[in-house]
Amino acid sequence: xxxxxxxxxxxxxxxxxxxxxxxxxxxxxxxxxxxxxxxxxxxxxxxxxxxxxxxxxxxxxxxxxxxxxxxxxxxxxxxxxxxxxxxxxxxxxxxxxxxxxxxxxxxxxxxxxxxxxxxxxxxxxxxxxxxxxxxxxxxxxxxxxxxxxxxxxxxxxxxxxxxxxxxxxxxxxxxxxxxxxxxxxxxxxxxxxxxxxxxxxxxxxxxxxxxxxxxxxxxxxxxxxxxxxxxxxxxxxxxxxxxxxxxxxxxxxxxxxxxxxxxxxxxxxxxxxxxxxxxxxxxxxxxxxxxxxxxxxxxxxxxxxxxxxxxxxxxxxxxxxxxxxxxxxxxxxxxxxxxxxxxxxxxxxxxxxxxxxxxxxxxxxxxxxxxxxxxxxxxxxxxxxxxxxxxxxxxxxxxxxxxxxxxxxxxxxxxxxxxxxxxxxxxxxxxxxxxxxxxxxxxxxxxxxxxxxxxxxxxxxxxxxxxxxxxxxxxxxxxxxxxxxxxxxxxxxxxxxxxxxxxxxxxxxxxxxxxxxxxxxxxxxxxxxxxxxxxxxxxxxxxxxxxxxxxxxxxxxxxxxxxxxxxxxxxxxxxxxxxxxxxxxxxxxxxxxxxxxxxxxxxxxxxxxxxxxxxxxxxxxxxxxxxxxxxxxxxxxxxxxxxxxxxxxxxxxxx
Numbered sequence: 001x002x003x004x005x006x007x008x009x010x011x012x013x014x015x016x017x018x019x020x021x022x023x024x025x026x027x028x029x030x031x032x033x034x035x036x037x038x039x040x041x042x043x044x045x046x047x048x049x050x051x052x053x054x055x056x057x058x059x060x061x062x063x064x065x066x067x068x069x070x071x072x073x074x075x076x077x078x079x080x081x082x083x084x085x086x087x088x089x090x091x092x093x094x095x096x097x098x099x100x101x102x103x104x105x106x107x108x109x110x111x112x113x114x115x116x117x118x119x120x121x122x123x124x125x126x127x128x129x130x131x132x133x134x135x136x137x138x139x140x141x142x143x144x145x146x147x148x149x150x151x152x153x154x155x156x157x158x159x160x161x162x163x164x165x166x167x168x169x170x171x172x173x174x175x176x177x178x179x180x181x182x183x184x185x186x187x188x189x190x191x192x193x194x195x196x197x198x199x200x201x202x203x204x205x206x207x208x209x210x211x212x213x214x215x216x217x218x219x220x221x222x223x224x225x226x227x228x229x230x231x232x233x234x235x236x237x238x239x240x241x242x243x244x245x246x247x248x249x250x251x252x253x254x255x256x257x258x259x260x261x262x263x264x265x266x267x268x269x270x271x272x273x274x275x276x277x278x279x280x281x282x283x284x285x286x287x288x289x290x291x292x293x294x295x296x297x298x299x300x301x302x303x304x305x306x307x308x309x310x311x312x313x314x315x316x317x318x319x320x321x322x323x324x325x326x327x328x329x330x331x332x333x334x335x336x337x338x339x340x341x342x343x344x345x346x347x348x349x350x351x352x353x354x355x356x357x358x359x360x361x362x363x364x365x366x367x368x369x370x371x372x373x374x375x376x377x378x379x380x381x382x383x384x385x386x387x388x389x390x391x392x393x394x395x396x397x398x399x400x401x402x403x404x405x406x407x408x409x410x411x412x413x414x415x416x417x418x419x420x421x422x423x424x425x426x427x428x429x430x431x432x433x434x435x436x437x438x439x440x441x442x443x444x445x446x447x448x449x450x451x452x453x454x455x456x457x458x459x460x461x462x463x464x465x466x467x468x469x470x471x472x473x474x475x476x477x478x479x480x481x482x483x484x485x486x487x488x489x490x491x492x493x494x495x496x497x498x499x500x501x502x503x504x505x506x507x508x509x510x511x512x513x514x515x516x517x518x519x520x521x522x523x524x525x526x527x528x529x530x531x532x533x534x535x536x537x538x539x540x541x542x543x544x545x546x547x548x549x550x551x552x553x554x555x556x557x558x559x560x561x562x563x564x565x566x567x568x569x570x571x572x573x574x575x576x577x578x579x580x581x582x583x584x585x586x587x588x589x590x591x592x593x594x595x596x597x598x599x600x601x602x603x604x605x606x607x608x609x610x611x612x613x614x615x616x617x618x619x620x621x622x623x624x625x626x627x628x629x630x631x632x633x634x635x636x637x638x639x640x641x642x643x644x645x646x647x648x649x650x651x652x653x654x655x
Contacts, residue, residue, distance in 0.1 A: 025057070028053075029050065029053070032049070032050070032053065033046065036049065072105065075105040075106055075109050076105065078109050078112075078113075079105065079108050079109050079112060082109065082112035082113055082115075082116055083112060085116055086098055086112060086115055086116050086119065089116065089119045089120065089123060090119065092123065092155065092156040093119060093122060093123060093126070093156055093158070094156075094158045095119075098112075098115045098119075100112055123156050126156055126157055126158075126159070126162065127156060129162055130151065130157050130162065130165070133162065133165050133166060133169060134148075134151075134165075136169055137149060137165065137168065137169050137172065140169065140172040140173060140176060141172070143176065143218060143219055144172065144175065144176055144179065144218075144219045144220055144221075145218065145220035145221070145222070146172055146175075146220075149164065149165050149168040149169075151165065176219060179219040179224055180214075180219060182224065182227075183209075183214065183217060183219060183224070183227060184214060186227055186228065186230075186231045187209055187210065187214070189231055189234075189235075190206075190209065190210065190230065190231055190234050191210065193234040193235065193237070193238045194234065195275075196238060196275050196276050196277070197234075197237055197238050197241050197275075197276050197277060198275070198276075198277030198278055198279065199234070199237070205226060205230070206230065209227060209230070238276065241276040241281070242276055244281065245273070245276055245280065245281060245284055248281070248284040248285065248288055249273075249284065251288055251291075252284065252287055252288055252291060253266075254309075255288070255291035255292070255294075255295060256291065257305065258295070258298075258301065258302050258305040258306070259291065259294055259295070259298070269287060295340075296337060299335045299336065299337065299339075299340055300335040302340055303335050303339060303340050303343055306340065306343040306344060306347060307330060307343060309347060310330070310343060310346060310347050310350065313347065313350045313351060313354065314350060316354060316361065317350055317353055317354050317357075317361065318361070318364070318431075318432035318433050319350070319433075320431065320433050320434025320435075321434065322434055323434070327346050329342045329343065329346075330343075330346075357422065359418065360415070360418050360419060360422055360430070363411065363414060363415045363418060364415065364432065364437075366411055367408070367411050367412060367415055370404055370407055370408045370411060371408065371444070373400075373404045374401075374404055374405065374408060375448075377397070377400075377401040377404065378452075380397065382455070412441065415437075416438070419437050419438070
């Protein structure tokens with residue numbers, strides 16, 4: 001009833017509750033006293049009943065107090081227990097102890113209880129993860145015989161420990177995949193080698209590798225090492241077998257070449273050798289023995305061919321004449337098995353030398369090839385026709401030359417380092433052709449530079465000779481017509497026009513000298529000379545002001561007054577020379593042709609028509625007829641009538 005009454009009481013303070021309880025007791029006692037009075041109870045009974053009421057109330061309150069004290073003590077005990085358990089759990093989980101933030105006992109108890117429950121779940125989760133990860137790790141460690149990741153037994157792992165364990169498992173899984181792939185690859189390689197060399201399985205480990213299920217193979221470090229060793233062993237066997245068979249094939253090939261065995265027979269025999277089994281080795285040995293037997297039947301032919309091969313190898317190794325002469329058996333004609341054996345021993349010796357120094361000798365061959373290319377490019381530079389090509393060949397040639405000139409110093413530097421290393425390793429100098437390699441290179445470069453200087457000097461001397469010749473005899477006439485098959489000129493029409501003008505001026509100078517030689521003996525030589533500038537009075541020619549009439553210009557002496565140039569014949573000498581020829585009169589007439597007005601369509605390119613006899617005479621005396629421009633420059637008084645049925649200039653050129 002008290003509990004029910006208490007539930008209906010509104011929330012009040014503790015003081016108000018005490019006053020209310022006190023008033024309620026007083027009022028209740030008054031009601032009891034009235035009831036007792038109505039009942040007519042004596043005073044002693046009233047007092048006993050009042051004591052009973054007080055005793056009952058006291059017992060209830062005492063019971064409530066005791067109950068609340070028990071509850072308070074329980075809260076305190078729970079708090080202490082929670083703190084103790086939480087502290088132990090935090091130590092296991094390697095976290096800092098949790099301190100409650102509340103101030104009231106029941107709030108502290110509730111906060112600690114919730115924390116304890118939460119950390120217990122964390123512990124259970126970590127233990128579950130640890131169990132699962134340990135199972136995976138153990139399986140990987142069993143198949144690879146690896147060491148597990150250490151975590152103290154019976155302890156709760158930290159999150160860092162679990163992360164490290166996961167990483168360790170990932171590494172083990174990756175290593176397992178790697179080892180398994182290596183195992184499969186080496187197993188396949190061993191199977192191919194065994195099939196190739198014809199070997200059989202002999203050991204238990206080989207059976208585990210080749211015959212058992214690959215998933216059951218223990219991928220331990222020791223097993224992988226043994227597998228690798230086994231693979232290398234079989235590869236060594238295969239390499240030895242290949243080397244042996246290659247040696248046999250090389251000997252057989254050499255004997256075939258000396259015996260002149262046809263290619264079809266060689267091909268048919270080699271088709272039988274498709275692997276490196278003992279049967280193939282036996283076949284090769286049998287063929288070698290057969291060829292050896294035939295060799296002794298043809299000792300002289302064999303010795304001659306061995307000598308040819310020995311000479312080739314001497315050339316490859318750059319042997320000097322002294323080194324070659326030291327092998328006295330090379331010139332012997334007493335053909336025997338002993339002589340052949342000596343030649344074969346010498347051949348094997350030079351082959352061995354080449355094999356030991358192959359890297360140096362090949363680099364020397366590369367340098368020699370670059371050197372020859374450089375000399376070839378230098379020779380092309382002296383070719384006057386190199387600029388007449390088309391299609392960009394000259395540009396490609398220049399690029400290739402730059403490439404060669406760039407590579408040659410690099411190759412020489414590499415070769416120098418290799419030769420120095422060889423000399424340091426062998427304790428002697430490296431010779432080619434009986435000369436120290438560095439001295440050989442130095443002399444070669446000096447000879448090259450001397451050759452370049454000599455060519456330069458020759459060009460200068462030739463240039464000086466040409467210059468003196470031009471001063472003395474005049475410049476060489478330039479041909480007007482390209483030959484058949486000549487390349488297309490790279491000049492523009494404007495440049496060709498300017499060049500034609502220059503060639504016309506040069507041709508006039510040359511013709512003036514020719515005219516002085518072949519002038520008619522009746523006409524004085526000076527009359528055939530034309531001043532540099534003259535006044536043309538003919539009605540069909542324009543008038544040109546003489547040079548002497550120009551103010552401030554000193555008149556030059558006419559060329560006719562100077563006489564014939566040096567090195568040319570006078571008019572009388574030419575006449576005497578041509579006097580006895582059957583066509584002297586035609587030649588004289590040709591030297592002073594009749595002046596004609598040139599047609600505009602010729603433009604100084606075509607010649608006037610002449611008789612067939614005069615053209616033949618010019619051809620015999622290595623002369624050419626005048627062009628229309630050159631005819632205009634001759635004096636009008638020295639003209640002679642020409643035939644009108646003479647072929648043109650182009651027709652004369654075809655003669």
